[in-house]
Amino acid sequence: MTRENNISKAVISRLPLYYRALCRLAVDGKTRVSSSELASMLGGTASQVRQDLNCFGGFGQQGMGYDIDRLKSEIRDILGLDKIKTAVIIGAGNLGRAIANKLTNDELNFIPIGIFDSDPVFSSLSVKGLPIMQDDELPAFCEKFKPDIAVLCIPDDKAPELTDNLVMLGIRNFWNFTGFDIKKAYPFTNSENVYLTDSLITLSYLIKNS
Amino acid sequence: MTRENNISKAVISRLPLYYRALCRLAVDGKTRVSSSELASMLGGTASQVRQDLNCFGGFGQQGMGYDIDRLKSEIRDILGLDKIKTAVIIGAGNLGRAIANKLTNDELNFIPIGIFDSDPVFSSLSVKGLPIMQDDELPAFCEKFKPDIAVLCIPDDKAPELTDNLVMLGIRNFWNFTGFDIKKAYPFTNSENVYLTDSLITLSYLIKNS
DNA sequence: TAGATTGTTAATCGATTAACAATC
DNA sequence: TAGATTGTTAATCGATTAACAATC
Numbered sequence: 001m002t003r004e005n006n007i008s009k010a011v012i013s014r015l016p017l018y019y020r021a022l023c024r025l026a027v028d029g030k031t032r033v034s035s036s037e038l039a040s041m042l043g044g045t046a047s048q049v050r051q052d053l054n055c056f057g058g059f060g061q062q063g064m065g066y067d068i069d070r071l072k073s074e075i076r077d078i079l080g081l082d083k084i085k086t087a088v089i090i091g092a093g094n095l096g097r098a099i100a101n102k103l104t105n106d107e108l109n110f111i112p113i114g115i116f117d118s119d120p121v122f123s124s125l126s127v128k129g130l131p132i133m134q135d136d137e138l139p140a141f142c143e144k145f146k147p148d149i150a151v152l153c154i155p156d157d158k159a160p161e162l163t164d165n166l167v168m169l170g171i172r173n174f175w176n177f178t179g180f181d182i183k184k185a186y187p188f189t190n191s192e193n194v195y196l197t198d199s200l201i202t203l204s205y206l207i208k209n210s
Numbered sequence: 211m212t213r214e215n216n217i218s219k220a221v222i223s224r225l226p227l228y229y230r231a232l233c234r235l236a237v238d239g240k241t242r243v244s245s246s247e248l249a250s251m252l253g254g255t256a257s258q259v260r261q262d263l264n265c266f267g268g269f270g271q272q273g274m275g276y277d278i279d280r281l282k283s284e285i286r287d288i289l290g291l292d293k294i295k296t297a298v299i300i301g302a303g304n305l306g307r308a309i310a311n312k313l314t315n316d317e318l319n320f321i322p323i324g325i326f327d328s329d330p331v332f333s334s335l336s337v338k339g340l341p342i343m344q345d346d347e348l349p350a351f352c353e354k355f356k357p358d359i360a361v362l363c364i365p366d367d368k369a370p371e372l373t374d375n376l377v378m379l380g381i382r383n384f385w386n387f388t389g390f391d392i393k394k395a396y397p398f399t400n401s402e403n404v405y406l407t408d409s410l411i412t413l414s415y416l417i418k419n420s
Numbered sequence: 421t422a423g424a425t426t427g428t429t430a431a432t433c434g435a436t437t438a439a440c441a442a443t444c
Numbered sequence: 445t446a447g448a449t450t451g452t453t454a455a456t457c458g459a460t461t462a463a464c465a466a467t468c
Contacts, residue, residue: 007419008458008459010458010459010460011459012412012415013412015411015412015415016405016407016408016411016412017408019411020389020407020408034424034425034426035425035426036425043394044460045460045461045462046425046426046461047460047461047462047463048459048460048461050425050426050427050428051427051428051459051460051461053427054426054427054428058426058427060425060426060427061425061426061467061468062424062425062426062427062466062467062468063423063424063425063426063467063468064424064425064426064468065424065425065426066426078415078418079411079414079415079418080414080415080417080418080419081411081414083414083418085414085417093308094304094305094307094308094311095304095305095308097304098303098304098305098308099406101304102406102410103410106407106410108407108410108411108414109414110410110414148417149413149417172420173413173416173417173420175409175410175413179230184253190413190416190417190420192409192410192412192413192416194404194406194409195226196309196312196404197226197230197316197318198226198227198230199385199402199404200312200313200316200318200320200385200402201225201226201229201289201291201318202222202223202225202226202402203359203383203385203400203402204289204290204291204293204295204318204319204320205222205225205288205289205290206383206400206402207290207295207358207359207383207400208288208289208290208293209217209290210382210383210400218434218435220434220435220436221435244448244449244450245449245450246449254436255436255437255438256437256449256450257436257437257438257439258435258436258437260449260450260451260452261435261436261437261451261452263451264450264451264452268450268451270449270450270451271443271444271449271450272442272443272444272448272449272450272451273443273444273447273448273449273450274444274448274449274450275448275449275450276450
């Protein structure tokens with residue numbers, strides 16, 4: 001069913017929006033949806049919705065629109081949401097603990113399996129039942145549990161060294177809350193960046209120009 | 211100097227990258243930079259850099275490139291970074307406290323002036339010297355201090371009601387960490403969204419397709 | 421069948437890249 | 445002056461929108 005090959009960045013960036021829209025529709029008990037309804041939910045055009053979905057397959061039915069459950073499960077498959085992804089969280093500060101909770105929350109099948117910090121002050125604490133470990137326990141832990149993802153919740157200046165360690169330990173996927181450009185330093189990795197500083201700067205621009 | 215009128219989304223999204231690149235160059239003690247150097251720092255082309263910067267003015271010098279201090283200060287002006295922007299943080303959980311620290315950190319001139327939570331359990335605590343207040347103190351506080359920004363660090367299901375309150379209290383600018391689409395509900399507001407769930411879903415896609 | 425809505429091709433729009441004269 | 449690099453226009457590329465035949 002998947003003809004996915006050269007999916008454009010633009011399409012990929014909309015997949016989460018489709019998925020969340022379909023979740024809302026499903027919760028509301030609806031069973032079918034048209035491209036124009038979906039479009040108005042995410043602020044695009046019906047044409048765009050149909051083009052986007054047809055990158056992956058013909059999920060609709062002429063005259064009828066799309067079956068919500070079917071489409072939702074196709075998109076879950078496209079996004080890899082059904083597969084369990086284990087994560088270590090690097091940094092046990094406020095942000096690390098917030099993200100640990102975020103990870104456990106949803107039905108996206110991300111599972112935090114370890115939280116690490118360089119500061120021993122955290123080492124008697126736990127988050128969501130997970131003990132906080134010391135950074136020097138990382139090698140043994142990664143060797144043993146082979147986590148799929150590392151989440152970087154550490155200060156920018158510690159990012160290069162810790163990333164290098166993690167790459168050496170076999171980690172290839174990052175959810176990155178630092179300003180460090182992981183993909184540039186290690187092009188063979190996957191990195192999804194949450195550049196909070198850039199977001200804040202953009203907000204400043206929006207305020208100035210409104 | 212500013213011919214800014216119809217600056218495209220694409221250009222705006224790169225302004226923070228230029229700013230951060232210039233900060234790094236300035237810290238390294240460099241005084242001039244060419245469009246091609248800048249391009250390689252942010253992964254674009256020299257042509258794109260020159261086009262982008264010329265949306266706002268001719269800041270370069272033929273044969274010499276750009277003066278780093280000059281360009282940095284021009285971009286600070288374009289982005290509104292020199293103006294002080296006061297912020298209230300809504301939600302004093304891990305995320306709210308992490309963001310309160312983030313806001314205080316940089317030279318972006320955002321200043322947290324209040325932290326609010328519905329849960330009285332926080333009301334004896336403080337973050338960075340700021341007392342955590344109860345949600346019912348918000349109206350009097352906003353009336354008195356007229357904060358420029360509200361930062362939403364609350365669960366998704368509380369976002370619609372709280373946003374409505376905040377809009378009624380005169381808040382027009384949001385840094386939004388919930389899944390709620392503020393701009394759609396209140397088109398006259400500015401909202402910079404950090405959609406963590408979408409980011410996580412994108413990471414799942416990257417892992418599946420690598 | 422008639423109405424609705426898809427899948428898909430063609431047309432438009434916008435953003436990126438290339439090219440080069442201007443000029444430091 | 446000669447070399448370098450900008451500012452800017454033109455060409456290319458990609459993404460969005462429009463149109464419509466296919467079909468449920």
